[in-house]
Amino acid sequence: MSPSSPETMRRLTYRDAVREALAEAMRKDERVFLMGEDVGRYGGCFAASKRLLEEFGPERIRDTPLSESGFVGAGIGAALGGMRPIVEIMTVNFSLLAADQIMNTAATYLHMSGGQFNVPLVIRMATGGGRQLAAQHSHCLDGWYAHIPGIRVVSPATHEDARGMLWTALQDPDPVLIFEHSGLYNLEGELAADAGPVDIDRAKLCRPGRDISIISYSASLIKALEAAEILSAEGIEAEVIDLRSLRPLDEATFLSSVSRTHRALIVDEGWRSGSISAEISARIMEGVFFDLDAPVERLCSAEVPMPYAKHMEAAALPQVDNIVELIRIMVKTHG
Amino acid sequence: MNAQRTPKKKTPKAERDHVLHLLKNMIRIRRLEEACAELYSAMKIRGFLHLYDGQEAVAVGVMEALTAEDAVVATYREHGHALIRGISAGSILAEMFGKQEGCSRGRGGSMHLFDAKTRFYGGNAIVGGGLPIAVGLALADQMQQRPRVTGCFFGEGAVAEGEFHESMNLASLWKLPVLFVCENNLYAMGTALKLSESVTDLVRKASSYDVAAASVDGMDVLAVEAAAQKAAAAVRSGKGPHFLECRTYRFRAHSMFDPELYRDKAEVEDWKKRCPIEAFSKTLKTEGLLTDKDRQKIEGEAAKEIKEAVAFAEACTWEPVEDLTRFVTSERRSE
Numbered sequence: 001m002s003p004s005s006p007e008t009m010r011r012l013t014y015r016d017a018v019r020e021a022l023a024e025a026m027r028k029d030e031r032v033f034l035m036g037e038d039v040g041r042y043g044g045c046f047a048a049s050k051r052l053l054e055e056f057g058p059e060r061i062r063d064t065p066l067s068e069s070g071f072v073g074a075g076i077g078a079a080l081g082g083m084r085p086i087v088e089i090m091t092v093n094f095s096l097l098a099a100d101q102i103m104n105t106a107a108t109y110l111h112m113s114g115g116q117f118n119v120p121l122v123i124r125m126a127t128g129g130g131r132q133l134a135a136q137h138s139h140c141l142d143g144w145y146a147h148i149p150g151i152r153v154v155s156p157a158t159h160e161d162a163r164g165m166l167w168t169a170l171q172d173p174d175p176v177l178i179f180e181h182s183g184l185y186n187l188e189g190e191l192a193a194d195a196g197p198v199d200i201d202r203a204k205l206c207r208p209g210r211d212i213s214i215i216s217y218s219a220s221l222i223k224a225l226e227a228a229e230i231l232s233a234e235g236i237e238a239e240v241i242d243l244r245s246l247r248p249l250d251e252a253t254f255l256s257s258v259s260r261t262h263r264a265l266i267v268d269e270g271w272r273s274g275s276i277s278a279e280i281s282a283r284i285m286e287g288v289f290f291d292l293d294a295p296v297e298r299l300c301s302a303e304v305p306m307p308y309a310k311h312m313e314a315a316a317l318p319q320v321d322n323i324v325e326l327i328r329i330m331v332k333t334h335g
Numbered sequence: 336m337n338a339q340r341t342p343k344k345k346t347p348k349a350e351r352d353h354v355l356h357l358l359k360n361m362i363r364i365r366r367l368e369e370a371c372a373e374l375y376s377a378m379k380i381r382g383f384l385h386l387y388d389g390q391e392a393v394a395v396g397v398m399e400a401l402t403a404e405d406a407v408v409a410t411y412r413e414h415g416h417a418l419i420r421g422i423s424a425g426s427i428l429a430e431m432f433g434k435q436e437g438c439s440r441g442r443g444g445s446m447h448l449f450d451a452k453t454r455f456y457g458g459n460a461i462v463g464g465g466l467p468i469a470v471g472l473a474l475a476d477q478m479q480q481r482p483r484v485t486g487c488f489f490g491e492g493a494v495a496e497g498e499f500h501e502s503m504n505l506a507s508l509w510k511l512p513v514l515f516v517c518e519n520n521l522y523a524m525g526t527a528l529k530l531s532e533s534v535t536d537l538v539r540k541a542s543s544y545d546v547a548a549a550s551v552d553g554m555d556v557l558a559v560e561a562a563a564q565k566a567a568a569a570v571r572s573g574k575g576p577h578f579l580e581c582r583t584y585r586f587r588a589h590s591m592f593d594p595e596l597y598r599d600k601a602e603v604e605d606w607k608k609r610c611p612i613e614a615f616s617k618t619l620k621t622e623g624l625l626t627d628k629d630r631q632k633i634e635g636e637a638a639k640e641i642k643e644a645v646a647f648a649e650a651c652t653w654e655p656v657e658d659l660t661r662f663v664t665s666e667r668r669s670e
Contacts, residue, residue: 065501065505065508067501069498070467070502070504070505071501072467073467073470074468076468077468077472077473078471078474078475078478080471081473081474082475083474083475100464100498101467104461105459105461105464105468110662110665111442112439112458113439113449113662114443114662116439116449117449118665149663150664171668173665173668
């Protein structure tokens with residue numbers, strides 16, 4: 001791919017990228033429809049589906065009652081019946097009301113039926129903290145869902161992925177969970193005018209560097225890139241990897257990076273215990289242990305339900321300063 | 336069409352053939368379940384095993400109202416439904432043996448019988464879990480303008496689950512073509528309906544969602560058939576979901592691990608006097624529609640079918656362990 005010239009680039013928010021992806025999918029495939037709480041008349045809790053009702057009508061931009069288990073299950077059934085549903089769950093915390101359908105049905109149907117019934121369902125939900133929404137609207141459970149065989153889990157951090165992952169997910173024969181970080185919706189960025197579908201299999205090297213690999217995803221990736229910029233001014237070159245997909249994990253990409261930089265820091269907004277960061281750390285030990293110059297480090301959310309107070313919430317989440325400080329120590333101590 | 340059939344308008348010959356067909360189907364289920372119990376004791380079948388003795392009139396009667404294009408969603412007590420839907424006894428037993436020729440390749444077992452050819456969508460072992468799936472299958476039919484019905488079987492225990500209420504509401508709100516069939520056998524495992532529901536009139540519950548609802552004697556196959564035909568015809572003609580309560584009774588224990596401490600033997604014996612097979616036989620004999628020879632012929636054919644099915648299951652093969660991780664995700668991802 002040739003780099004896009006400035007004339008072909010445009011500025012838009014992450015939310016706009018999501019909305020464009022939704023609209024494009026609806027235009028391209030009549031089987032696609034969006035279903036969830038307040039997706040229609042309200043325009044989406046995070047305004048991701050604003051004005052789509054006018055173009056596509058209430059059949060395809062379908063407001064649902066507050067019945068997460070019911071409408072996620074209905075999405076599974078509709079997928080089995082030949083449709084290509086996109087189910088929106090307002091936030092990841094509410095998805096727990098539908099955890100039965102996601103885990104016991106969507107993830108198991110193909111297997112339990114001996115390969116007869118695949119479920120081509122896409123579930124989108126908002127994830128993550130940083131907006132003072134406290135302990136029932138702020139958690140980052142992307143990694144938690146990544147524990148489950150039978151579903152794909154993707155966490156778009158960039159505008160390109162917010163725009164491009166949906167279509168690819170809709171082409172997948174199996175359930176795909178897309179986690180959109182609520183702190184990213186307002187973020188402005190550049191996107192090629194002709195941006196389109198992207199792969200949902202591979203991690204991406206976002207910034208090359210020789211001294212350490214920062215492995216991250218979702219909103220934490222943005223913080224990792226900011227930290228890398230600050231460290232670069234100090235002469236520390238951090239390589240930044242965007243995992244993009246948490247299941248399956250593209251370990252080849254991050255292992256190859258770590259084997260070049262010899263150090264690894266995982267930045268994960270999930271809690272530390274039993275987390276995706278623990279999984280990545282373990283795979284680094286298993287895969288490239290002898291290439292390491294320093295122990296693998298992790299920066300995760302503090303192990304508390306998310307507090308409301310601004311300063312406490314900030315302290316609970318991985319921040320740019322924490323990344324910078326930790327990397328300075330890692331590079332200095334194990335020089 | 337099956338859906339429009341009203342037994343009373345048949346010629347005497349056709350009427351006789353039809354009632355014998357119903358009787359035979361109930362006997363086929365009973366003999367299959369007897370074989371399952373034996374094979375469980377012989378340790379050929381393992382895991383949980385839930386037998387259907389006593390409830391045969393429900394599956395047999397309702398299936399008469401469904402066409403090949405319709406879909407069926409069932410529970411973990413679904414051997415009878417699977418058999419009458421058209422899945423061979425051989426592949427059902429092979430599934431319970433855990434053989435790869437089983438209808439779910441041995442990945443599902445007794446509780447997870449599936450079959451794409453007959454649109455049999457399981458075999459769901461989460462109580463209430465199948466209802467949202469049925470809603471979704473019906474939604475897909477409605478959105479694609481297919482005049483199909485989704486028949487959804489569940490026990491009265493499911494009525495206590497949120498998914499029952501969410502599904503009733505969704506199906507009614509969107510006027511979806513679902514025939515909800517509640518097999519009220521009075522016990523959710525060991526808990527009596529009156530001990531688990533503040534309102535034990537299930538028709539009232541469904542009616543509260545504006546779902547057309549009726550109750551029928553689930554021990555009377557003709558009554559079940561007639562009620563199901565009427566309900567299915569209404570559903571098929573676009574009148575929205577229907578709820579049919581079939582009042583029935585489970586003669587055997589909940590599963591093979593159930594010592595039946597929660598009900599009196601006398602109660603069981605009382606219900607056995609209303610055995611759907613023997614009571615129907617008696618009526619047919621009185622009406623001159625069934626001779627001893629007919630019964631012998633039916634029994635002979637059912638015994639042969641089950642004997643051959645057991646032999647088939649015995650001769651089936653084990654899936655190679657190398658295939659363990661197949662069917663977690665689809666082997667062919669579409670482009």
